[in-house]
Amino acid sequence: MRTAATTPERDLSGYLLVFMAGVLWSTVGLGIRLIEDAVVWQILFYRSLAMSVFLYAVIQMRTGRAPLSLIRAMGWPGLIAGAALVAAYSGAIFALQTTSVANAMMLFAAAPLMAALLGRVLLGEHVRRATWIAMLIALCGIAVMVWDKTSGAALKGNIAALGSALGFAVFTVALRRGKSVEMMPAVLLSGLIGTVVMAAICATLGLSLALSPRDAGIASGMGVFQVGAGLILYTLGSRTVPAAELTLLSMAEVVLGPVWVWLFLGETAAASTLAGGAILLLAIAGNALSGARRKVPPPIP
Template sequence: MRYGTGVALVVLAGILWSVQGLIIRNITEAGTWAVLVWRSVGMVPVLLGFVAWRSGGQVLARLRAVGVAGVLGGLGLVFAFAGAIFAFQTTSVAMAVFLFSASPFFAAVLGWLVLREPVRNATWAAIGLAAIGIFLMVREGFAIGAMAGNIAALLSAFGFAAFTVSLRWGKLADMMPAVALGGVFSIVTGAAMLVLTGAGTLAVPLVDIALSAGMGAVTLAGGMVLYTLGSRVIPAAELTLLSLVEVMLAPVWVWLALGETASAGTLTGGAVLMAAVAVNAGSGLRRSAVAGAVP
């Protein structure tokens, strides 16, 4: 796969993920753990079907083959999934996605510590530009964000960064089983938390179940398929930066559908963010082209 194809797949994954805040806002009664369980119930069959198709039916063998890296990546996704759901339910969509954008910073540090993977100067510059853009998007609402939701969003960012670095560390041809494991771990975790805390139930309205399961099957599973495929040719620090398309679009969808205000700062920051994505992707494409021209 070429670098440019990987960029396109990761950006498309970000677009799919960007509608999840809107979907969660339309879930009326299900709590965080119930949404986590039902969303994962919708996601896991799609991912296992994809694994079966690619492996000729050797699903269990592929699940075992991911090893420690796949298990760690799956556990990271539990934090990513649960934190994101809780953040969307307890703070503004703009605030949540702003904090999700800390993921490139976590990924850069983890990639350096675990993989000794160098981070290009252009990528650091693009991360800085993206941070400025995201700050412009949500600065009006930052001071009034719910603290619990903010912490959950940061945990989500760290979990997704851990998954990203695990993809690189594992060096496996197919890391999609790790995503499926993340879904299975999420089902177990969500159900266990409902039992242990007594806060909520899986017996929520059918509309909430349908929205959660559909979100898992289409936006989340589809996005993870695209993201995982694209990750094979893109360094860890660049992966989460490219997927920040989600940050720009998520507040727009809730503004259009629910009237949640998208301020001038949000629109201006979105433009700066897209510039950062374009600069980083263009730099990577030029580097790839130069490397390909060297014997």
């Protein structure tokens, strides 16, 4: 007689770790708003430098191996993943400086669907019908969000936010291509690349790397606590949380991001941003939940 396997008891600590990672990531908009004078390239230099030092130490302690050797072992997929993250971070901070935090955060949420599409085109991965439907719904949500923001800085911010989402999608696909299960070396590489590239950009534009203690401290803190610590929590929690539910839990970043700037700085979101964001989040949640329902435990002989 064949009976269905029982579902194993869920590890609530894993869910809490992933949720807390989303909470840390959600404070990026507040951090950007608290910076007084630094521009995107200066912020990214300090954030990348602090993140690199922090992750280098963590990887060294966690693996007992030289972090640079782990980076070399990733090969071209790791290099592409690191470069894509630099593009994603650059687009994200530029977007947060030129459009509302709510608008930017909601557009960042398109990354999982972009990753699914790129995985189909570049890796030949199957895309479920529900995911195609979710992509169409998400496009409608994005259209609603940007409908009244099609000129000036707001338009540039929207394009940068979508570019950031594309960067994260490329990062995800590159990791799949390299069959890498360890995210930290790729993120460390992105920090190293970002530090060098942002220093070069600042030198080219005549921007000083000597920031006020406030701006340098906030930017460095973002590298350690938002990106670095958030990644560690996400990596640890993802060991026991199903992939579909990871998508839902990571949406805490999108939902809470606008809350912090409203709570501490009084920044509100436009009606079109809220309406389009709701449609986009509905598409992502529906896609994740439909995928979870398909995963039926195998029978026991």
